[in-house]
Amino acid sequence: MLFRLADPGTISLVRSGITLITALNLLITAGTKISKRQWLAIVFQICGVLVTQYNPESGSLYPLSTYVLLIFQTAVSASAGVYNQTLLKGESGSLHVCNMSLYAAGTIINAVIHLASRLISPEEPSFFEGYNSWGAFMVIVSNVFIGLAITAVYKYSDALVKCFATAVSTGILLYVAPLIFHVPLSFLVLPGTITVFAATYLYLDNPAPKPAPAADDWTNATMEDAVPHTFMGTVMAMFAVLGTHGKLRYVGLAGTSTVSIGLILALVSYKTLAPTIIAESKVPTLQSPLRNAMAYVRWNSHIPERIPTIMEYTPFFAGMHISMPQLSGKLPFNNLTADNYEDTMRIYSSVAQTMQDILDAPSNSSAANMTGLMYFHFDSWVDPLGFSSEDLDKIWFLDGSDPPFRCMTSSAGLPGHWMWNDEWKQDEKIKPALKEVVNKLDPSLRSRINSGEWCSGWSDIYYIPRHYFIDYIYLSRVFHAHRVVHELAIPTMVHIIDLMRRTHVSNTFEILTHLGDCWGNCCALFPKPTDVLWHRCGHRMDLQNETVTRVFYDRLDEHAKMLGTPLYNETLAEPLMDAEHIFNPEEVASFLSKPVDVYSGGTSGI
Secondary structure, three states: OHHHHOOHHHHHHHHHOHHHHHHHHHHHHHOOOOOHHHHHHHHHHHHHHHHHHOOOOOOOOOOHHHHHHHHHHHHHHHHHHHHHHHHHHHOOOOHHHHHHHHHHHHHHHHHHHHHHHHHHOOOOOOOOOOOOOHHHHHHHHHHHHHHHHHHHHHHHOOHHHHHHHHHHHHHHHHHHHHHHOOOOOOOOHHHHHHHHHHHHHHHHOOOOOOOOOOHHHHHHHHOOOOOOOOHHHHHHHHHHHHOOOOOOHHHHHHHHHHHHHHHHHHHHHHOOHHHHHHHOOOOOEOOOOOOOEEEEEEOOOOOHHHHHHHHHHHHHOOEEEEEOOOOOOOOOOEOOOEEOOOOHHHOHHHHHHHHHHHHHOOOOOHHHHOOEEEEEEOOEEEOHHHHOOOOOOOEEEEOOEOOEOEEEOOOOOOOOOHHHOOOOOHHHHHHHHHHHHHHOOOHHHHHHOOOOOEEEOOOOEEEEEHHHHHHHHHHHHHHHHOOOOHHHHHHHHHHHHHHHHOOOOOOOOOOEEEEOOOEEOOOOOOOOHHHHHHOOEEEOOOOOOHHHHHHHHHHHHHHHHHOOOEOEOOOOOOEOOOOOOOOOHHHHHHHHOOOEEOOOOEEOOO
């Protein structure tokens, strides 16, 4: 997680401050003597680290939370280094046997954490995920050699020498990071790294006496006739019993391991630390504009084999609702995730029920935070990232050609359509529905609406914000009671909400966004691959045409992989901003100052 929040050079340099914590650990727990010049070198090195991380404009390169996490990890690492040194120096056996014991224990502990994480969080990667490149194997091999080298240093030298030796690689990483990770190279990096290296040399050039108090000095603190009377005495007595050479050292090791595993599992299960730190990051990430909306996908016939394909939309929405006749069971049902509604021509009634389920969801559920609902047919295509610039507080409705979005008071003179034939007679069914709606409106708003006007429109794709759910639900029940088909009911409901919710009667774009760039219409067939690629939405796509279908869904999969990636200026490591100009201003001024030859179309002098 640290490498997702900061670059390797920063991590390595901050961890160079491990020398101070290690020195304090050695001084308190092992009684190691450190000379004044060595203390000066340690402080000198810390100052160098701070200089490299200072930025005159922002004060630091990363948020405070990132540095807090780095310092915490550094403290844990320092304590573990001192403990390892004490264990290794107290063992007279083979260094390789110690390594085998150490890494075997590490394998077991990490395996337990991995299995527990998989049980708690299904999103946890599988054990061998990521080991599909030579780079991953080389990281393992390099860490093997690093582990062997560090163990030898602990055995034959001390943890402080290891800390200062690590600083040699930090300068290299800090200068390489801008080339690989596009991190800005501050002008203070040069003096800061020079300070770090000078401090390292100063420490190594001034060795201090190494004798430490014998174990018996601390063991005596636990004797019955030597009860400690100070806080430090109590701590030393406990360490003598539970420490590396104490009688209950295995109990101490088991206790510290249990506490460490518990803390790690708590972070994994509740996911409190990482989301907070990532949320505080100044660098924005790519997000789906519909990430807080429900996707309501409708089938007019029973085709369950198409469901897996549609589920590729999942990363872009807060939830997926599958609506299909005969989906499951014989009895009608409708819940947050599915329904088997049979009345295809009045599907808006089922959409309204799903909206009601969202509004009724418990406050601690994911549905409680849903901000809208996007309806579309399974054979439509919708590119979620293509709607990033749209206002999520408005209703989105298609403005197509068949049927066109238009409002009228009579179907006379309109082209022949199944809605107006003698069997359906929809213009006769919608009139009493409108009359009922108008009678229940607030009297002060009735003048905004023509009680005899209804609308028709292409209704295969639309979006309703949460704050209009109640309006949609109420109107849908009225129109459903009068058996109005969805190509009339939905456009008319949208029109009524638009008229009633405007702050001013003439503000025609306040509530409603017309989607006029979607390909096709209610009954269009056979879009080409270019139609799918050049339109953010459309209907309808022949899912049996693998060529056209994969063009869209391959792009959808690529967009899904991009979600969560940082959006930043790779040169300045700052969020992307609107460009003030796209050409060099001096070049433009010089170019425009030259006379134009209108006959040749060029600029004289070029």
